[in-house]
Amino acid sequence: MEEKAIFIRESLDLLQSYIMKSLQKHSEEHGVTIPQARVIGEVFAHKKISIKHLSQNLKMTQSTVSDIVERLTSKGLLVKTPNPKDKRSVYISLSNELNEGINEDISEIANKSLLEVLNLLNPAEQEIVEKGMRLLVSAVKEKMEAEGMDNREFFDVLYFQEKQNKFLK
Template sequence: MDDNADFIRESIDLLQSYIMKSLQKHSEERGVTIPQARVIGEVFAHKKISIKHLSQNLKMTQSTVSDIVDRLTSKGFLVKTPNPKDKRSVEISLSNELSNGINENISEIANKSLVDVLSLLNPDEQKMVEKGMELLVSAVKEKMEAEGMDNHKFFDVLYFPEKTK
């Protein structure tokens, strides 16, 4: 059983590494660093967010996040607006141009690296991969629920299409 766990963990690590390298390549082709892409993703997820909350969510210092936000603002990707509830702080949001682009292509951008890899497999192999992932995620969800772990944020982002009978 330990060998299986090692293999699965190492496989997940490899997949994560591949996705991150693909994201880095995709981002660099558009002149955006990985930390900048993380900030954009977090702003996209929250619509409007403060520097303080960005730094907490991304586990970066406020000065680092502030510098990244300033660079992304100067590139026209983000917009800073005064917080109506607290004049000392600003709310960060996506620029209209970036927001429209992300809304049109979000699923394409998020899945491109895996789609490219899956296309190397035949349809039966693709179904086996999907079924295996469904089983693994289902077991993880069951374990988290049994142990009282908060899983709603994580599992809300997963999507398994409903199977038609």
């Protein structure tokens, strides 16, 4: 059974890596380097974050992150806001322009990448993949509920059904 868990974890890691590489490729095509895309992604994930926390989360030096933030701020992609609790630090957030477009853009890129992979499979194989993912997601959702974990929207199987139907048709 442990071999199955290892296989599934490694498979999920591979899928995540593929999606991230697709996002990185897309970013580079739009003039953003991979480290800059990582910073943008981390800021996106936290809504607002300090340079110190960005550095810790990305495992980069504070000076490297500061330089990247400066370049992205000058491009109008990030915004620095003074921290009201500590005048020496600032919060980093996405600019309004980037914030409005990023959610849809990331989803579209990820969906397009996965759709290209799914299209390599015949309809019967696509059905098998979908059923397997439904079972796995359902089990994860059940386990999360049993352990009182945050059951976030993206684990909703109906959400997957809506998205799956939209992109396979």
